[in-house]
Amino acid sequence: MTKKVIVLGEVREGALRNVSFEAIGAAKKISVGGEIVAVLLGESIQSLGAEMIHYGADRVVTVEHPHLKSYTSDGFSQAFMAVVESEKPDAVVFGHTALGKDLSPKVASKLKSGLVSDVTGIEGEGDGAVFIRPIFSGKAFEKVKVKDGIVFVTVRPNNIEPLAHDASRSGDVSSISVDITNLRTIIKEVVRKSSEGVDLSEAKVVIAGGRGVKSEEGFEPLKELAKVLNGAVGASRGACDADYCDYSLQIGQTGKVVTPDLYIAAGISGAIQHLAGMSNSKIIVAINKDPEANIFKVADYGIVGDLFEVIPMLTEEFKKLKAN
Amino acid sequence: MNIYVLIKRTFDTEEKIVVSGGKIQEDGAEFIINPYDEYAIEEAIQVRDAHGGEVTVLTMGGEDAEKQLRTALAMGADKAVLINIEDDLDELDQFTAAQLLADYLKDKNPDLILAGNVAIDGGSGQVGPRVADLLEINYVTTITKLEINGSQVNIVRDVEGDSEMIETSLPLLVTAQQGLNEPRYPSLPGIMKAKKKPLEEVELDDLDIDEDDVVAKTETLEIYLPPKKEAGRVLQGDLSNQVQELVQLLRTEAKVI
Structure with missing residues (x-):
């Protein structure tokens, strides 16, 4: 049976995040040809609707309100639930981002539904859809099915294929007005620490440093390389505990779980708790002075050497490549 | 201040996961308090020490979880409650867990509830916000700083590496992110005292909830290990x-x- 699926598009700094297009890809599998309705919430976001349609949404519903300029769970849940009430979907898909993680449990609670979060793969379609998600931060996986109620999933960035972009697709972009009241959270200020470059969980390339980086300044060559590859910088718990970097960069079972196309581990020994956070990356490169380091056991390519020699050489080599 | 901490017993982060017959093997594994919940316990103790009141740690599961509750008491929590579902529920998901916890909490009038932002086993991060929604109180996830003045609360929240400065008020549920504090180790006197602190056990029958209201919405069909990386x-x-x-x-x- 076909299913009507609502996808929440996520806007950051005036642009749609990639994971929103991947969420449409997931919705396509769940819908079995049913209608896919993209929802955009914000202050002035109407113009972004077309892009969701180019990536496969059939129609877009927007809610615009000054109170939706910044994300709050109260504001966004009121707006989203208003759309749910008018659209009556069979399924809902969000990205598993900071916003998605914060909002989805509240919406699921209001829908009295289950919620399969952090989905990395989908088998089957429609009522038979089975969702694959990592448990123990990727040390194992589980296959989950929804038994009852609305099918609600959040998809991890970088894992579900988006549909091909098709600029010839067109569809209706409508808006509904929602009275947004009683916001219990006021955001006074946002301090951007990650303003340099790409978000760690969405990055296609991650350059991570461990204890071998030795100091805060030691991360500089990694940042240089990340810049050239349009990637993000991450770290092991060892590097964070030693205060070489902020905890927000930590990758591992405590910390972030990342699955980029390319993961370069520099000066990371490869403790089991770190491997849990990155071993499902597509390609892993290890750079370590110690040939016995555990990280080489999961690496596709390894270089035994000093990261302070190897990383700058790699940066130069990639620069040359880009110049050609 | 009436403070509750939601905790979960999880595998130690150093444990390898062994799967047989589509299920996780627990034999011989070390169990700990979910690391993010340790931050929540520590913060609860600090808030109580600064503002007075009582810290109750609450978990759900089987009798095995008493060990983790005792550890929380040894850290400095005042009371512990185990919702023992061992004999009553076979299947459990985040919907079920939130229904049970919220039902237990609904007449307890908590001022502040703390939880970890995610459990390192299931990794769903749903239960805290779901409980807040069921109790109709506000929540803030992934916090790295908490300041309480009267009923006003100032919070720093980690959002993918950026920091949001937030103003809100009690009653409130917050979930802890790494960096919130340094959880203390239980001291020897703390461990001795913990043995005498109250640990209450509650069963499904003691709650005001029908079994129909806690039927899981999702079902795990299979658990498997990722292909071993060569x-x-x-x-x-x-x-x-x-x-x-x-x-x-x-x-x-x-x-x-």
């Missing part, structure tokens, strides 16, 4: 040649650049 190639030769070869391989063989 150790790849360690490059050889002069370092600059290795670097050139690596870039070539990433382009032509791995095709990720």
